Amino acid sequence: MRIGILTIGNELTSGKTQDTNTSFIARHVFRQGWEVAAMLSVGDDDEAIRSGLEYLLGLAAALIVTGGLGPTTDDMTTAAIARAFGLPLFTDEAVLEQIKERMTSRNRPWIPNNAKQAAFPEGAERIANPVGTAWGFALKRYGKLIAVMPGVPAEAEKMLLEGVIPRFREEFAEKVEVLTRIIKLSGVSESAVDQLLADIPLAGLGVGIGFYPRFPELEVVLTLRDDLPERAAERMAQAEGLVVQRLSGHIIAYDQETLEGVVAALLESRKMTLALAESCTGGLISDRLTDVPGSSGFFERGLVTYSNLSKEEQLGVPAEVIRRHGAVSAETAVSMAEGVRRIAKTDFGISVTGIAGPGGGTPEKPVGTVFIALADGAKTECRRFSFPWDRRRNKVLASQWALMMLQNRLVGGGEDHAQ
Amino acid sequence: MRIGILTIGNELTSGKTQDTNTSFIARHVFRQGWEVAAMLSVGDDDEAIRSGLEYLLGLAAALIVTGGLGPTTDDMTTAAIARAFGLPLFTDEAVLEQIKERMTSRNRPWIPNNAKQAAFPEGAERIANPVGTAWGFALKRYGKLIAVMPGVPAEAEKMLLEGVIPRFREEFAEKVEVLTRIIKLSGVSESAVDQLLADIPLAGLGVGIGFYPRFPELEVVLTLRDDLPERAAERMAQAEGLVVQRLSGHIIAYDQETLEGVVAALLESRKMTLALAESCTGGLISDRLTDVPGSSGFFERGLVTYSNLSKEEQLGVPAEVIRRHGAVSAETAVSMAEGVRRIAKTDFGISVTGIAGPGGGTPEKPVGTVFIALADGAKTECRRFSFPWDRRRNKVLASQWALMMLQNRLVGGGEDHAQ
Numbered sequence: 116m117r118i119g120i121l122t123i124g125n126e127l128t129s130g131k132t133q134d135t136n137t138s139f140i141a142r143h144v145f146r147q148g149w150e151v152a153a154m155l156s157v158g159d160d161d162e163a164i165r166s167g168l169e170y171l172l173g174l175a176a177a178l179i180v181t182g183g184l185g186p187t188t189d190d191m192t193t194a195a196i197a198r199a200f201g202l203p204l205f206t207d208e209a210v211l212e213q214i215k216e217r218m219t220s221r222n223r224p225w226i227p228n229n230a231k232q233a234a235f236p237e238g239a240e241r242i243a244n245p246v247g248t249a250w251g252f253a254l255k256r257y258g259k260l261i262a263v264m265p266g267v268p269a270e271a272e273k274m275l276l277e278g279v280i281p282r283f284r285e286e287f288a289e290k291v292e293v294l295t296r297i298i299k300l301s302g303v304s305e306s307a308v309d310q311l312l313a314d315i316p317l318a319g320l321g322v323g324i325g326f327y328p329r330f331p332e333l334e335v336v337l338t339l340r341d342d343l344p345e346r347a348a349e350r351m352a353q354a355e356g357l358v359v360q361r362l363s364g365h366i367i368a369y370d371q372e373t374l375e376g377v378v379a380a381l382l383e384s385r386k387m388t389l390a391l392a393e394s395c396t397g398g399l400i401s402d403r404l405t406d407v408p409g410s411s412g413f414f415e416r417g418l419v420t421y422s423n424l425s426k427e428e429q430l431g432v433p434a435e436v437i438r439r440h441g442a443v444s445a446e447t448a449v450s451m452a453e454g455v456r457r458i459a460k461t462d463f464g465i466s467v468t469g470i471a472g473p474g475g476g477t478p479e480k481p482v483g484t485v486f487i488a489l490a491d492g493a494k495t496e497c498r499r500f501s502f503p504w505d506r507r508r509n510k511v512l513a514s515q516w517a518l519m520m521l522q523n524r525l526v527g528g529g530e531d532h533a534q
Numbered sequence: 535m536r537i538g539i540l541t542i543g544n545e546l547t548s549g550k551t552q553d554t555n556t557s558f559i560a561r562h563v564f565r566q567g568w569e570v571a572a573m574l575s576v577g578d579d580d581e582a583i584r585s586g587l588e589y590l591l592g593l594a595a596a597l598i599v600t601g602g603l604g605p606t607t608d609d610m611t612t613a614a615i616a617r618a619f620g621l622p623l624f625t626d627e628a629v630l631e632q633i634k635e636r637m638t639s640r641n642r643p644w645i646p647n648n649a650k651q652a653a654f655p656e657g658a659e660r661i662a663n664p665v666g667t668a669w670g671f672a673l674k675r676y677g678k679l680i681a682v683m684p685g686v687p688a689e690a691e692k693m694l695l696e697g698v699i700p701r702f703r704e705e706f707a708e709k710v711e712v713l714t715r716i717i718k719l720s721g722v723s724e725s726a727v728d729q730l731l732a733d734i735p736l737a738g739l740g741v742g743i744g745f746y747p748r749f750p751e752l753e754v755v756l757t758l759r760d761d762l763p764e765r766a767a768e769r770m771a772q773a774e775g776l777v778v779q780r781l782s783g784h785i786i787a788y789d790q791e792t793l794e795g796v797v798a799a800l801l802e803s804r805k806m807t808l809a810l811a812e813s814c815t816g817g818l819i820s821d822r823l824t825d826v827p828g829s830s831g832f833f834e835r836g837l838v839t840y841s842n843l844s845k846e847e848q849l850g851v852p853a854e855v856i857r858r859h860g861a862v863s864a865e866t867a868v869s870m871a872e873g874v875r876r877i878a879k880t881d882f883g884i885s886v887t888g889i890a891g892p893g894g895g896t897p898e899k900p901v902g903t904v905f906i907a908l909a910d911g912a913k914t915e916c917r918r919f920s921f922p923w924d925r926r927r928n929k930v931l932a933s934q935w936a937l938m939m940l941q942n943r944l945v946g947g948g949e950d951h952a953q
Contacts, residue, residue, distance in 0.1 A: 408891070
């Protein structure tokens with residue numbers, strides 16, 4: 116099946132916003148085994164939307180549209196689509212009521228423009244938005260199916276997976292089994308993975324493979340379409356087994372899992388606790404771990420000891436160690452990790468100290484130099500890294516390696532991640 | 535002048551690669567005062583390219599095309615464009631020679647397909663590629679101008695700025711002045727802003743306005759095109775003055791500034807220091823502030839006191855306060871903020887304690903209840919919030935309000951941000 120993607124918004128055509136919806140939609144369309152005929156972006160303009168719809172409907176059996184469903188005057192997607200198909204708009208009273216309740220519960224004033232979000236072209240089915248006020252809708256016209264969602268990526272992504280794709284599968288009576296398996300890697304390059312997997316006979320199993328770099332991770336995606344569910348599952352398991360074996364030591368998570376989620380689950384299942392002493396990551400590791408619901412069960416405290424004095428006062432790092440070896444050193448990192456573990460009385464203590472950039476580098480310790488230490492009472496491991504990126508990405512990569520070191524310790528792997 | 539953008543490649547339509555060329559080109563087209571009529575992506579397919587060209591040429595006076603100029607068989611942009619316009623291809627011997635030299639100097643073997651990169655449609659002007667082997671070209675046809683560049687972003691970006699835009703400026707001899715002003719708001723809804731600004735006569739000043747929500751912020755963007763630079767500046771200043779007056783109390787930053795960057799600059803200019811005591815935000819405020827280069831100048835430490843015990847031990851919150859009022863309470867928040875300020879000996883102490891969700895809510899303190907306290911030694915302000923989002927967005931919103939309370943204190947504004 117061929118699908119067209121239309122994203123709408125002046126913020127796109129002015130280059131103000133990088134459109135990520137199109138790529139997200141295309142990826143998931145591709146995983147279903149469907150084909151993207153064309154991807155188009157136009158501004159919030161009635162005639163541009165009309166001509167875009169016409170062009171795409173000439174190429175594709177179905178369209179996925181995002182953007183322009185907000186309450187302001189420049190949001191005109193619903194009206195433009197209704198006009199393009201010669202359909203009147205009607206107000207869905209139940210949706211209107213729900214939007215009013217939502218505004219009230221958030222203490223937002225009601226203004227007449229908000230009612231626009233309860234208007235739909237005649238004959239449209241509503242598509243629920245689990246995370247925002249703007250509903251989506253699906254419209255069947257001239258034998259073609261058009262699904263419309265808001266442009267906010269978090270909303271569009273959820274609605275695509277939970278509303279639009281299931282609706283399309285139903286409409287086009289997709290009986291074929293589509294299996295997808297995502298294997299998330301970190302600390303290894305795309306070309307190295309490509310080489311590691313080069314001689315695995317995936318095509319013979321009918322399994323497709325794709326690499327999707329998402330800093331600081333690399334996703335390896337296996338896809339399979341098969342008429343027979345049992346055979347599909349068997350072949351996918353076989354393909355996955357082969358791939359996982361080759362990539363062992365680089366895998367941090369599967370499918371929708373996150374690295375922090377996996378580490379949290381490992382700590383919880385072992386009833387173990389963690390405390391953090393962060394310097395250059397500035398609280399990012401704490402932030403990532405506390406994004407996991409229930410993290411208070413294993414995360415005791417995190418001390419963002421940015422100043423030297425705070426490293427001494429909060430963690431008991433001897434002033435002499437900092438004076439002699441510097442705040443960015445293996446000795447300081449080890450003392451920080453052991454200090455925070457001792458103070459918080461946790462099973463693990465992790466520390467990070469480094470130079471995130473852009474300033475602060477020296478010939479011996481250039482920007483990107485980071486020490487990460489992991490203490491568990493029995494031994495303290497400390498590793499030195501040289502990250503090549505900008506300040507933010509160096510922070511992200513340091514937080515990634517800290518979590519990977521802990522994951523590795525928890526799964527008891529003797530194997531070491533290659534940097 | 536209206537311009538169409540066409541990006542070509544199977545890696546785009548499969549969602550494997552996030553297209554960044556389109557957004558980059560759109561931004562620079564917009565800065566020239568030109569308008570993007572539509573932005574289209576299609577796969578490496580002869581018919582898709584032909585129909586895309588036809589569609590875009592119907593909307594625009596000029597096209598910018600990237601992708602599909604490589605030496606491999608799936609690269610077919612040049613041939614497809616020639617066919618679409620009924621033009622024969624010819625080989626540019628000088629370009630061929632240059633490609634051969636380049637391959638030799640890099641020890642790359644010569645394969646016949648490489649010669650494709652020296653073929654151009656009849657009548658095309660070459661556009662130099664300062665950083666790669668693939669030349670671009672410009673073609674004038676039916677009074678329209680089509681510029682074609684390779685898809686590698688580093689190459690396309692350089693060729694756009696050095697080759698294509700100068701060629702377009704020459705062709706269309708445009709001299710209009712383009713001004714853009716971004717005003718970033720927080721704590722106010724898009725529809726409320728729309729209403730606040732409804733009666734300002736921006737159109738009369740020739741100023742366009744757009745709203746771009748970027749959770750948890752809302753960007754108000756003013757744009758102006760004018761033949762006369764002086765008049766443009768004057769009108770933009772007038773429009774901005776009117777808008778800023780209406781939005782006073784909600785504005786957190788301008789243009790490329792971030793809230794954390796503005797707060798950091800305020801602290802630095804006043805030579806004041808800050809310490810944080812975070813519970814439900816889990817280090818996110820520390821993370822945001824330490825994204826600002828040089829933050830060690832004002833950020834002394836941040837204590838992520840997730841457990842009750844850590845609140846007592848690290849911050850000196852009396853166990854009695856937590857027992858009586860709960861860890862999520864104004865009393866605990868105040869004690870945390872004053873505690874961290876005292877311990878770190880900083881000018882300001884900020885604390886956040888709350889229930890980010892999804893679990894942990896009670897009838898009196900439902901999920902989303904957050905207390906934020908700001909202590910400066912003279913007085914401690916504490917505010918209670920009810921955030922309606924999921925765990926991550928509640929964390930983000932709490933970090934936003936904590937920074938806004940500090941910003942407000944620093945600018946000495948008596949005005950209060952409305953939630």
